[in-house]
Amino acid sequence: MNSTCEPSRGGDGRDAKAGKDTVRRHNLSLVLRAVYEEGEATRAAVAARVGLTRAAVSSLVEQLLAGGFLSERGKTFSGQAGRPGTALRVADTGPAGLGVEVNVDYVSVCVVDLAGTDRVRLTEHRDNRGVPPKEVLARAARMARRALEEAAGRGLRAVGARLALPGLVSGGSVRQAPNLGWDRVGAEELFAAGLGVLAVGVDNEANAAALAELWFGEAGRASGARSFVYLTGEIGVGGALVVDGSLLRGAHGFAGEIGHLVVDADGPRCRCGSRGCLERYAGQAALLRGAGIEESAGAAGVAELAARARRGEPRAVEALERAGRMLGLAVSGAVNLLDPDAVVLGGVFRPLMEWLGPAAERELAERVVSGLWAAGSGRLRASSSSGDAARGAAAVVVRGVLADPAGHAAPPLG
Amino acid sequence: MNSTCEPSRGGDGRDAKAGKDTVRRHNLSLVLRAVYEEGEATRAAVAARVGLTRAAVSSLVEQLLAGGFLSERGKTFSGQAGRPGTALRVADTGPAGLGVEVNVDYVSVCVVDLAGTDRVRLTEHRDNRGVPPKEVLARAARMARRALEEAAGRGLRAVGARLALPGLVSGGSVRQAPNLGWDRVGAEELFAAGLGVLAVGVDNEANAAALAELWFGEAGRASGARSFVYLTGEIGVGGALVVDGSLLRGAHGFAGEIGHLVVDADGPRCRCGSRGCLERYAGQAALLRGAGIEESAGAAGVAELAARARRGEPRAVEALERAGRMLGLAVSGAVNLLDPDAVVLGGVFRPLMEWLGPAAERELAERVVSGLWAAGSGRLRASSSSGDAARGAAAVVVRGVLADPAGHAAPPLG
Numbered sequence A, B: 001m002n003s004t005c006e007p008s009r010g011g012d013g014r015d016a017k018a019g020k021d022t023v024r025r026h027n028l029s030l031v032l033r034a035v036y037e038e039g040e041a042t043r044a045a046v047a048a049r050v051g052l053t054r055a056a057v058s059s060l061v062e063q064l065l066a067g068g069f070l071s072e073r074g075k076t077f078s079g080q081a082g083r084p085g086t087a088l089r090v091a092d093t094g095p096a097g098l099g100v101e102v103n104v105d106y107v108s109v110c111v112v113d114l115a116g117t118d119r120v121r122l123t124e125h126r127d128n129r130g131v132p133p134k135e136v137l138a139r140a141a142r143m144a145r146r147a148l149e150e151a152a153g154r155g156l157r158a159v160g161a162r163l164a165l166p167g168l169v170s171g172g173s174v175r176q177a178p179n180l181g182w183d184r185v186g187a188e189e190l191f192a193a194g195l196g197v198l199a200v201g202v203d204n205e206a207n208a209a210a211l212a213e214l215w216f217g218e219a220g221r222a223s224g225a226r227s228f229v230y231l232t233g234e235i236g237v238g239g240a241l242v243v244d245g246s247l248l249r250g251a252h253g254f255a256g257e258i259g260h261l262v263v264d265a266d267g268p269r270c271r272c273g274s275r276g277c278l279e280r281y282a283g284q285a286a287l288l289r290g291a292g293i294e295e296s297a298g299a300a301g302v303a304e305l306a307a308r309a310r311r312g313e314p315r316a317v318e319a320l321e322r323a324g325r326m327l328g329l330a331v332s333g334a335v336n337l338l339d340p341d342a343v344v345l346g347g348v349f350r351p352l353m354e355w356l357g358p359a360a361e362r363e364l365a366e367r368v369v370s371g372l373w374a375a376g377s378g379r380l381r382a383s384s385s386s387g388d389a390a391r392g393a394a395a396v397v398v399r400g401v402l403a404d405p406a407g408h409a410a411p412p413l414g
Helices: A007-038 A043-050 A054-066 A133-153 A187-195 A205-216 A218-222 A284-290 A295-310 A314-338 A353-367 A389-403 B007-038 B043-050 B054-066 B133-153 B187-195 B205-216 B218-222 B284-290 B295-310 B314-338 B353-367 B389-403
Strands: A070-076 A085-090 A094-102 A106-112 A118-125 A156-165 A168-170 A173-177 A182-185 A200-204 A228-233 A237-243 A342-347 A380-382 B070-076 B085-090 B094-102 B106-112 B118-125 B156-165 B168-170 B173-177 B182-185 B200-204 B228-233 B237-243 B342-347 B380-382
Touching: A007 A043, A007 A054, A007 A085, A007 A389, A043 A054, A043 A085, A054 A070, A094 A133, A094 A205, A094 A389, A106 A133, A106 A389, A118 A133, A118 A389, A133 A156, A133 A187, A156 A187, A156 A205, A156 A389, A168 A200, A173 A187, A187 A200, A200 A205, A200 A389, A205 A228, A205 A237, A205 A342, A205 A389, A228 A314, A237 A314, A237 B314, A284 A295, A284 A314, A295 A314, A314 A342, A314 A353, A314 B237, A314 B314, A342 A353, A353 A380, B007 B043, B007 B054, B007 B085, B007 B389, B043 B054, B043 B085, B054 B070, B094 B133, B094 B205, B094 B389, B106 B133, B106 B389, B118 B133, B118 B389, B133 B156, B133 B187, B156 B187, B156 B205, B156 B389, B168 B200, B173 B187, B187 B200, B200 B205, B200 B389, B205 B228, B205 B237, B205 B342, B205 B389, B228 B314, B237 B314, B284 B295, B284 B314, B295 B314, B314 B342, B314 B353, B342 B353, B353 B380
Parallel strands: A094 A156, A156 A200, A228 A342, A342 A380, B094 B156, B156 B200, B228 B342, B342 B380
Antiparallel strands: A070 A085, A094 A106, A106 A118, A168 A173, A173 A182, A228 A237, B070 B085, B094 B106, B106 B118, B168 B173, B173 B182, B228 B237
């Protein structure tokens, strides 16, 4: 038999091909991410950045252009002698990510392109409490399909979807979402059934929002805070931990539940089963109630609260200061435990920062052992407006494309 | 000029040599760590484990034997056909680590060998409060010199020293150690001055104890808990976070201060400047005071407290249950934030676990959102007796040797 004559050579040949494929896939990602991070770059600049030859980069760029991952943009002069280079950017058509946030009183859906830019956004305010999870997720899937159609009209093709929910998420299921009243709900399956063929992942809503902050917000990108605690004020209070630029998910995926730090051991019962949790004092429901505004007023109620505080209405100001103290108390615990660069407040805390912030900072100044959190340290910050859970969830999908464009090409690259 | 004829060749030759050196250093460590992890292994077993040829491993082993990093032990039959292999172990003479724990009411010094075994141990109980830091560290250095002399008599040669202190440590200095009353003390410099030439590093005491638990205790090695929160009951309460087998140190090295989680916002003033910190309720001083035992009784007082609780004396039992509730309250916060596999209680909590544990577990069952911490879950554990801060600190030094034996050889290897 011929095949027995060269058994190991044949094997080696396959291995060598597999090795070359791996290197090529890796280098495609290297080049694509270099362009993404530069925003706009010539082939020469990419070559200098990634440490490959100009010829190798040109070949990889051709494949990425053909696959629709990159686009070219006019001629750019390098400012140095020699022929002008063409500027490359990541494509604003082609592969995209779908992100869906299902929260207690709204659902928000977005499609982001490879650059992470929000290109289609649909939001519906509606109380999801008391509605069967299946119905909530089916409605979210209908919204998602509308968003995908609109995105398709702009030349965007979603390669995956990610769902963000305010609860403990594990392996595609919601173990518990106290404020939605959900208990062991197979969210991935229910949502995917309504959506169709697209691959779906599920994450905690605060985790997704924290990733948006890390990738697009000031806390991450601009000011260089690579370790931060993220709190998001919703009906409850969500939380997430970013350590050295990555989410700290915990042993079972349940880390970050800062909303359930206890600020008063004998306080009122929380939906989670404990007592005196932070969210009983600083969640949207508690804030509105404390200020004498109807809890069900939702986003309009938050705007009303801010307006009353701006007019100096004592009840509104007091409710916000009390919540700020409780926030400061819980956050000081998180800071003493984790020693982050910053703490970022998102969701409804953002428009209320003017009143919550100073009260929280007083607690931090008194209670953080290191003394690094004195008032005026600037370590307690409002989130940037660019970061929300739907965008973060969608960005997880496109990050997957940046990490392996060859795995997301249609038709295959090369 | 001759040299200009082969400029790049000469350079390449040097690069190639540097590259070969790096590979050799790496492989020396690979082989040494393989023997360390196996406890005892033949050259063939090491080769199988690390994926190098038998010949390469034999050559590396010879160098490690000559450098005193490994020792041989009789002949071992492999149980298979072929000639017997000699069993290798890491040497119990030669390179060693010095660890020193300076705590509020004691100083403990140890020398560990390459296997991490405590070979020399000196402990002095003495109240260090009110004594100038310089004097405390000079005395610790004298103890360390005695330990090093004794170790030298056993053929052990310390290649570095590490100091562990109950406070916030940054760059060799203690920023703040409230229970010692230290504020900005150049501990590394002061200790090194008394010790002589040995390289010294400084770490937080709970961090060092947590590493000992990770490397030598049940929480790490045996049961496979790679993420745990470590609390150590001393005069105060120290804490450390281990995530995926590594210390989480925080942005400035100050993470893990679980002793300053607030369990009662309006509670008594703590030495750190805050109010109602855990250590005001569960530190050794608070425990003894609560049970009506003289605070200055130290270790004897803790033994007395355990004896009284065993006899069922109500005041002792109540003091312990109260401390256990407060521990459970703070620990539930840490668990909700970090979602660890386990929480390990060390220091004086260990002998008092019988009374502290059940009260703490009731809080955890009620307050941890995931519901994974119900009583009987076994996630709250006493530390193993093998782990303390001095041993952990010394082990950091010998881990450095395991990671790069060539860098710690005298005379140089190879």
